Amino acid sequence: MTTLSPHDSKSPVIQAAHRAKDAAAVLAPLPRAKKDEALLAIADALEARTAEIVEANAKDVAKAREAGTSDALIDRLTLTPERVRAIASDVRDVVALPDPVGEVVRGSTLPNGLDLRQVRVPLGVVGIIYEARPNVTVDAAALCLKSGNAVLLRGSASAYESNTALVRVLRDAVDGAGLPADAVQLVPGESRESVRELMRARGLVDVLIPRGGASLIQTVVNESTVPVIETGTGNCHVYIDAQADIDTAVDVLINSKAQRPSVCNAAETLLVHQDIAAEFLPRALDALADAGVTVHADARVMAYAKESRATVVEATEEDWETEYLSYDIAAAVVDSLDKAVEHIRRWSSGHTEAIVTTSQQAARRFTQLVDSTTVAVNASTRFTDGGQFGFGAEIGISTQKLHARGPMGLPELTSTKYILTGDGHIRG
Amino acid sequence: MTTLSPHDSKSPVIQAAHRAKDAAAVLAPLPRAKKDEALLAIADALEARTAEIVEANAKDVAKAREAGTSDALIDRLTLTPERVRAIASDVRDVVALPDPVGEVVRGSTLPNGLDLRQVRVPLGVVGIIYEARPNVTVDAAALCLKSGNAVLLRGSASAYESNTALVRVLRDAVDGAGLPADAVQLVPGESRESVRELMRARGLVDVLIPRGGASLIQTVVNESTVPVIETGTGNCHVYIDAQADIDTAVDVLINSKAQRPSVCNAAETLLVHQDIAAEFLPRALDALADAGVTVHADARVMAYAKESRATVVEATEEDWETEYLSYDIAAAVVDSLDKAVEHIRRWSSGHTEAIVTTSQQAARRFTQLVDSTTVAVNASTRFTDGGQFGFGAEIGISTQKLHARGPMGLPELTSTKYILTGDGHIRG
Missing domain, CATH: 3.40.309.10 (Aldehyde Dehydrogenase; Chain A, domain 2)
Known part of the structure; x- marks a missing residue:
């Protein structure tokens, strides 16, 4: 009679979002130790497979040079063994941060004796749309994983080879740690249409966080039916x-x-x-x-x-x-x-x-x-x-008023739910 | 060189939103006592001008009867002197609630000696799109005012006379208490186009809260560029x-x-x-x-x-x-x-x-x-x-994960800002 979410949509983006939603359901109740284990596996794998990552990145860099990309942008795109080690070290820093999930935000016993607790839970599926820097791929995945969220990553076409290699390494490590690999996915397809599908996947994707220039952010804000957290514009x-x-x-x-x-x-x-x-x-x-x-x-x-x-x-x-x-x-x-x-x-x-x-x-x-x-x-x-601010990590700086405002750390990647416990309490 | 927000748009909806934004700037720093004074003035005015309100409501009810509206819906629409008294009493209950604005959510002294405080601030301009019940007009206005927000009210055409009378009474009371009357406004116009303009007023309206049936909520979710809080669907x-x-x-x-x-x-x-x-x-x-x-x-x-x-x-x-x-x-x-x-x-x-x-x-x-x-x-x-849940009042029940989840009281009508205080601190 009942099955899990149907995976029968023909769109690869929607299929990926369904897989992310299923993975999110597995991640949500995981204790911190399991998630930290996966993060450590990621850090180790990034170091062990540095050559593979740098090699893929070299293809992106060569393509960028051919296209006449500016030195500044090429510098942002480039991964060296040192930079990969630094990215792995950042992942270990996330391991050291407290897990926001399960925190009791408030609680009380109501006059009728019901116990009410408001607890932090993951948002579910987080979509990140970002520009050239491939380190964002790992940073965002680590923060989402630590806060119990599945992540759909949509980087720029200019970093496609780098992101593909990084996500392959991340997924292998997550899988090896016994967590669902689909907790970390690249959004399939390089077309604008695939971004549009992501922005319309309300009900599957819980929030979209665009990171990049003003025009990227404006596009997402205007076209998305998925809730968006606006970041970064600073006048x-x-x-x-x-x-x-x-x-x-x-x-x-x-x-x-x-x-x-x-x-x-x-x-x-x-x-x-x-x-x-x-x-x-x-x-x-x-x-x-x-x-x-x-x-x-x-x-x-x-x-x-x-x-x-x-x-x-x-x-x-x-x-x-x-x-x-x-x-x-x-x-x-x-x-x-x-x-x-x-x-x-x-x-x-x-x-x-x-x-x-x-x-x-x-x-x-x-x-x-x-x-x-x-x-x-x-x-x-x-x-x-x-x-x-002492948050230990940052997924972006929200310039909107809803949900999160200012620098967003791990707690800003969570929602809450209420747990109400009684002895057969009914309403009169 | 500088002027306040330009009021030169020809759209009455956008003009109203600009006035709301200006009013919100006046409300934001007001201490609780000033807001409570205005709320008490509203409660008194509702009682003093009950006849005017009931008379306006009778026109809506007559029109609804002519249109063959069901008894249940007519009951929800109808205002009697007793019901107006009950609405006024609800406003006095809001006076008794604590003011969320100014609450220090967290704070610490950073390693470099900077003092960091995260404090609650109003959202700014809140738009409420709702259906037949005219009591929502007063409830929503009272909760928004208490939390320092200006409100743009868009009720249903079937309650137009009632809402117009109620908002007139509310604005007179707010003005009499020395606060900007534009803190409480009906969205001008009865057309769907005016709702559409409200949904596109990003930057002027900080959040839209649709309260009503599933189709109303779906429309707002799909068409709004203003952030939306989805409420109320309960399977x-x-x-x-x-x-x-x-x-x-x-x-x-x-x-x-x-x-x-x-x-x-x-x-x-x-x-x-x-x-x-x-x-x-x-x-x-x-x-x-x-x-x-x-x-x-x-x-x-x-x-x-x-x-x-x-x-x-x-x-x-x-x-x-x-x-x-x-x-x-x-x-x-x-x-x-x-x-x-x-x-x-x-x-x-x-x-x-x-x-x-x-x-x-x-x-x-x-x-x-x-x-x-x-x-x-x-x-x-x-x-x-x-x-x-003991929140004392409710603007709706959010069924989304962003910003607020579950019953929303006064704190859910706020955002936060960070205040950072130093002695000429600069970043090294």
Whole structure:
């Protein structure tokens, strides 16, 4: 009379999703020790089969070179024996993290004597759509496995050989540890249609996490019926308040912008209170120049630029919403803290905003009014990161408000269920 | 240079959403006392203006009668002075609930001395799409206001006059309490196009919660780019284990099915372990008959039906996935607990499943393997409810895994943000 989920769809993507769902049902009740065993097997296998992985990767790299891919992208794509060892070491770090599954989030005995517990359970099937870096393949699989989820991986075509080799190694290790190999799968097919099928597999896939550029994320958000966690877009602001220590302000600004400009938690806009502009901007503009940053300045910032070493261009409205991911920063003078908040509310992607201030009142007001995943007081925007936050690992940084917001660690890869225990309790 | 969100869209729905977003920014930092004041003003206003509300409602009721609407639906639509008083009293109950906003969910001092706090914040703008009952208008507005959210209400055309009057009363009260009236708005327009615009207002509306029948919910899930919380579909199961107290089993079954069959937490399928079928089913079938329940039986249940008083029809595969919401139940005999779990995994909507057993091992296995919002052991499925769980109020029961699962109270209407405080910390 009853059978498990039908595997009779002709689509390889839907078939893979069905297999993932079945695997997820096996993973869900597993104790931590079993999952850690599989993760250790994965780390060992990555090291033992490094040659096979590097060889496959060389094909992707050769193809990328032929296609005239930039050196930066080729560097992100390349796997060396050292890099494979580092990936294996990251998997061992995941072994050391606590298992979120089974945690009792809350519990109480109800007035009628029923015992109510809310416990963490895996999400089920997690789909990850990502771009060139093959290390994401292993990182994502390890985090999903540790949290009891099956994973469907959809990497970029440019890393196809690398991902295929990595997933082969992962599946063999998982299988060898006695867990279902289908806990880790590459989404079959390289066409856009296969991505579309994945995005429409509601009921089979529990969540999709796109990791990559803004256009990838927009496509997934617009076309998916599977719930999506939006990640990564970071138009981050640094606001220098009327009362601020100038040295601190310059340090936080330069670190936020220039320590690693290519990442989502790098600052993209500087806002300066008018009362401190004359004191702060000359120093800041020189420091930005020394860091190699081009300033996209509004008229009030421009007034200070001429006497500085800064490379300056006139800001247009487009600059306020641009995530440069480069040595560029938009800059404006604002009349008040509230005007800075207004600017942020209008233009920010809601990732991270920092205030530099010596005023307790200003810090309190800024943190109350600014609605972003992270509000930093006298600290660099660059700290918004799962590793920095002590989560031990990160599957991405959510910039949406539902389910998870900010850096997502293992608990963010779980849902909960309620367990209600009685002695034949019925409702009156 | 900077202005608040542009209100220059020509669509009245998008304009309303912009106003809601601005109102949400005002609500977010408000302390509990201010929000409670507005809620008390709402309760008082509902009582003071009962005549106006009942009069508007009478127009909807008259129109519904003309249209030949069923008595049951007309009853759900009708507002009497007593019902308006009850609605006002529910609002006062919300005043008594704790404010989730500002709660520190977790916090620590990082190794570098940065203080990290994760605090609850409102979601922002919540859209509710619902069907005939006008009390939802006030309930939803009160819960959203208490949790610091602006609400966009889209009720059914059949309750248009009632909802318009209620929202007028609510907005006047909110305004009188010094809060932005646009915290509570009806979505303008009665066309389907206006719902479609609401579903596409990503970036303005933070979450949509459809409350109503399966087809409404499916439409929203399929068409919305705004994140959706799926609610309410309940194909709930009661499983009677091989070892079970027969009295308890009959009581839990009858209460789960017949105490209030029209709601989502009522049971729709009975599964019986083959080893207890001969003892349990004759008693259960008679008890179901006495409760007026028709049994849609598989062949093995049918074998017992002939000697009972039960009204029985043959079950087809369709019965296993049907949410009857009536005095009907599907019933099957299963070979084992694991077969019951398989059946549930295949057919359940993931709302609530109950096991009746005296075996600790069986209870443990069932709660581990069944992945639904609520798993009840020796308790009726009817307990899955925010009020019963002690949440004090409920905006709906989420049957999805992301963000919230099971009954949603005030905390489920919030997100979080991280506040990071340092002394000029920069990343090395």
